[in-house]
Amino acid sequence: MTALRHAAAIAAKDLRSEFRTKESINSTLSFSVVILLLFSFAFDPSPDMIAEFGGGLLWIVFAFAGALIVNRSFARELPNDCIDVLVSSPASGASLFLGKAVACFVLLFGIECICLPVFGVFYNVTWWRSLWELLGVLALGTWAMACVGTFFSALTVNLRLRELMLPMLMYPILIPALLSVMMLTNTLLTGQAMPSDFGVWLRLLIGFNIMFTTLSVYLAETILVR
Amino acid sequence: MSAPAVAAAGVWKYFGDYPALRDVRFDLQAGECLALLGRNGAGKTTLLRILGGLSGASKGGVLIDGGEVRASGTRARIGWLGHSIGLYDELTARENLRTFGTLYGVTAATVSDWLERVNLAHVADSPVREYSRGMRQRLAVARAFLHGPRLLLLDEPLTSLDDKAIALLQGLLTAARAGGATIILSTHQIREAMELASRVALLDRGRLMHFGERTAQMLDDPGYLYRTYGGEA
Amino acid sequence: MDERNITFMFYGLAVAWGLLALYAVLLGLRERNLTKQLDTLKRMIEEKK
Amino acid sequence: MRTKVILALGAIGLPLLLRNLYVIMFLVPDDLEQGPVYRIFYYHLPAFLVAMCGYITAMAASVLYLVKRDQKYDTIAVAATETALAFAAVNLITGMIWGRISWGIWWAWDARLTWALISWLVYFGYLMLRNAIDDPTERAKNTAVYSIFASASVAVTWKAIEWWRTQHPGPVLSIRTGGVQRIDPAMENMLYINTLALLLLGAIFLLVRLRQEEVQREIDGLRRYAHALN
Numbered sequence: 001m002t003a004l005r006h007a008a009a010i011a012a013k014d015l016r017s018e019f020r021t022k023e024s025i026n027s028t029l030s031f032s033v034v035i036l037l038l039f040s041f042a043f044d045p046s047p048d049m050i051a052e053f054g055g056g057l058l059w060i061v062f063a064f065a066g067a068l069i070v071n072r073s074f075a076r077e078l079p080n081d082c083i084d085v086l087v088s089s090p091a092s093g094a095s096l097f098l099g100k101a102v103a104c105f106v107l108l109f110g111i112e113c114i115c116l117p118v119f120g121v122f123y124n125v126t127w128w129r130s131l132w133e134l135l136g137v138l139a140l141g142t143w144a145m146a147c148v149g150t151f152f153s154a155l156t157v158n159l160r161l162r163e164l165m166l167p168m169l170m171y172p173i174l175i176p177a178l179l180s181v182m183m184l185t186n187t188l189l190t191g192q193a194m195p196s197d198f199g200v201w202l203r204l205l206i207g208f209n210i211m212f213t214t215l216s217v218y219l220a221e222t223i224l225v226r
Numbered sequence: 227m228s229a230p231a232v233a234a235a236g237v238w239k240y241f242g243d244y245p246a247l248r249d250v251r252f253d254l255q256a257g258e259c260l261a262l263l264g265r266n267g268a269g270k271t272t273l274l275r276i277l278g279g280l281s282g283a284s285k286g287g288v289l290i291d292g293g294e295v296r297a298s299g300t301r302a303r304i305g306w307l308g309h310s311i312g313l314y315d316e317l318t319a320r321e322n323l324r325t326f327g328t329l330y331g332v333t334a335a336t337v338s339d340w341l342e343r344v345n346l347a348h349v350a351d352s353p354v355r356e357y358s359r360g361m362r363q364r365l366a367v368a369r370a371f372l373h374g375p376r377l378l379l380l381d382e383p384l385t386s387l388d389d390k391a392i393a394l395l396q397g398l399l400t401a402a403r404a405g406g407a408t409i410i411l412s413t414h415q416i417r418e419a420m421e422l423a424s425r426v427a428l429l430d431r432g433r434l435m436h437f438g439e440r441t442a443q444m445l446d447d448p449g450y451l452y453r454t455y456g457g458e459a
Numbered sequence: 460m461d462e463r464n465i466t467f468m469f470y471g472l473a474v475a476w477g478l479l480a481l482y483a484v485l486l487g488l489r490e491r492n493l494t495k496q497l498d499t500l501k502r503m504i505e506e507k508k
Numbered sequence: 509m510r511t512k513v514i515l516a517l518g519a520i521g522l523p524l525l526l527r528n529l530y531v532i533m534f535l536v537p538d539d540l541e542q543g544p545v546y547r548i549f550y551y552h553l554p555a556f557l558v559a560m561c562g563y564i565t566a567m568a569a570s571v572l573y574l575v576k577r578d579q580k581y582d583t584i585a586v587a588a589t590e591t592a593l594a595f596a597a598v599n600l601i602t603g604m605i606w607g608r609i610s611w612g613i614w615w616a617w618d619a620r621l622t623w624a625l626i627s628w629l630v631y632f633g634y635l636m637l638r639n640a641i642d643d644p645t646e647r648a649k650n651t652a653v654y655s656i657f658a659s660a661s662v663a664v665t666w667k668a669i670e671w672w673r674t675q676h677p678g679p680v681l682s683i684r685t686g687g688v689q690r691i692d693p694a695m696e697n698m699l700y701i702n703t704l705a706l707l708l709l710g711a712i713f714l715l716v717r718l719r720q721e722e723v724q725r726e727i728d729g730l731r732r733y734a735h736a737l738n
Binding site: 464465467468470471472474475476478479482483486489490493494496497500501503504507 | 529532533543544545547548551552555594595597598601602605606608609709713716717720723724726727730731733734737
């Protein structure tokens with residue numbers, strides 16, 4: 001139980017310092033909206049085109065936003081060596097990782113909830129038809145990105161070219177999750193009938209989340225204790 | 227005889243093939259203050275980080291009150307004050323201490339009490355970014371002592387502190403020692419360290435050259451220790 | 460042996476052998492580089508002695 | 509000792525490779541519909557098998573490193589990954605060429621071809637991460653953790669891409685099809701022999717790379733010693 005309290009304290013700390021400085025929210029939000037805008041110039045999509053790749057388009061924006069948010073996650077600990085204090089505290093590496101992952105998840109999910117209506121306006125998509133399933137799938141996809149992303153942020157925090165290494169390491173690993181969440185979002189976004197393999201992609205996404213959350217929690221201690 | 231407060235049992239630490247620490251072995255009883263001396267790169271910070279559970283020993287290990295250092299129960303009794311202050315600039319003093327307090331299971335009342343003791347209560351709710359150097363250091367000292375640690379690890383604390391902060395720190399250290407806490411501080415200022423220390427350890431290229439009582443002779447002549455035990459200059 | 464896509468067969472075999480040969484060459488270059496470094500270091504240490 | 513093993517493997521492996529090349533080019537019966545291009549298959553599938561052995565060795569070595577923290581396992585992991593990447597490249601490119609003929613386009617987003625590319629990228633990330641970290645112990649630990657993540661992800665990707673699309677012909681080796689003889693026995697024997705040949709070559713690469721890693725460590729040691737002297 002204390003581990004969850006520790007994780008909650010760290011998540012609260014991360015969110016508070018993020019909302020105070022807004023160093024990554026503003027840039028990520030504006031970046032996402034600009035990309036959505038550019039996509040509409042690039043494709044000028046008609047409704048049936050949206051039905052075909054709306055989910056993929058949305059998730060490309062979210063993937064980039066994810067990389068930006070997650071990059072700051074452990075980088076925030078570098079000034080004043082706060083990472084040393086956190087690792088020497090009774091909080092275990094796992095709760096430290098979980099706290100940071102939850103903070104990234106909350107930030108990312110917030111940005112997605114803002115981007116969704118913007119996407120709806122730009123591409124005149126009535127995205128709220130199956131709203132709750134859509135939000136559920138977005139949450140699953142966002143957790144996969146937050147979890148793997150935060151872990152790799154911890155892995156690459158001391159590297160010289162961290163901003164470059166993190167996305168390059170993160171995206172190939174996330175391909176199964178991104179692939180399945182794109183498929184799911186695509187059908188849910190435009191309220192199409194559930195295709196036969198909807199359940200398959202959902203199971204894959206949930207399986208990916210479970211596997212990588214356990215792996216990350218189990219290996220967090222190894223990479224945080226240098 | 228209870229387990230020693232700190233027991234280093236043959237600690238080795240490799241960076242690749244390079245042995246940063248070679249078979250460091252010592253026992254420290256509760257209430258003692260160990261001054262860890264040595265040139266830059268002798269392995270002082272590496273040893274301190276292993277004692278604080280910040281990094282793992284390649285061979286051998288460290289027992290704090292007989293317990294494994296990575297066990298979270300043990301770390302609840304350790305206070306860490308590193309080179310830099312270890313606080314978040316964008317958060318206020320109270321928020322900083324409150325966050326670390328939750329990790330150590332410390333109540334809000336203790337947090338405000340500590341803010342009083344380091345007389346930062348008047349600025350408790352403005353971000354640390356706006357603090358002067360002295361105020362930041364005093365807050366760092368408050369963070370290290372917040373949870374009443376039984377073992378205090380201080381990595382060259384005296385170099386970055388201003389005199390008011392040093393006075394505060396020395397007062398707190400002597401009070402902590404009186405309360406039975408153990409202190410290990412690594413430093414270059416031999417004079418200040420000698421006054422506080424009851425035992426002295428000298429590291430040279432990862433090897434523990436000397437570990438023993440702090441004699442009066444060491445206090446008067448700071449160079450004595452290096453000449454007699456420090457290996458070639 | 461009919462001639463239909465013989466050229467592609469050669470491409471395929473060439474690529475298969477070519478890539479493995481390329482890796483072998485890479486290993487060889489690194490080997491030479493390492494031995495060169497080793498010798499210079501050993502010589503440097505001999506001079507210092 | 510190791511150099512003797514490398515030379516012995518070379519003495520067996522290289523002639524076998526050349527003999528196989530000769531047999532593949534001239535003696536093996538023709539495949540009726542595909543024409544001569546199917547001969548690439550004798551390198552496409554064996555290269556994949558060797559690459560898989562490399563990936564699995566790398567994962568096992570990484571897990572062992574995290575458990576035992578012995579530098580030896582880290583060396584095996586990097587040697588196995590690098591060798592596997594070389595053979596995976598062969599598998600990928602020959603697959604593309606072969607796909608060009610049977611599907612008419614260079615890149616048909618076929619399940620296994622896509623998977624081969626993704627796993628190649630994932631393990632290439634392993635080498636990049638390895639070059640980015642300087643302290644050997646830290647590098648060994650972090651790359652071992654990455655390797656475990658990589659193998660987990662590559663395993664899940666196999667399933668994901670499988671469902672996404674499959675145009676790749678079904679398994680042909682009788683071991684995979686439960687003894688049912690799908691292709692000419694002479695062809696199948698050739699597949700096994702060439703797999704053996706490529707495995708030997710893979711083993712040579714692995715051992716050479718292992719020795720180079722040890723020489724590198726010796727160089728680092730000497731360089732430190734040289735610094736200490738002056």
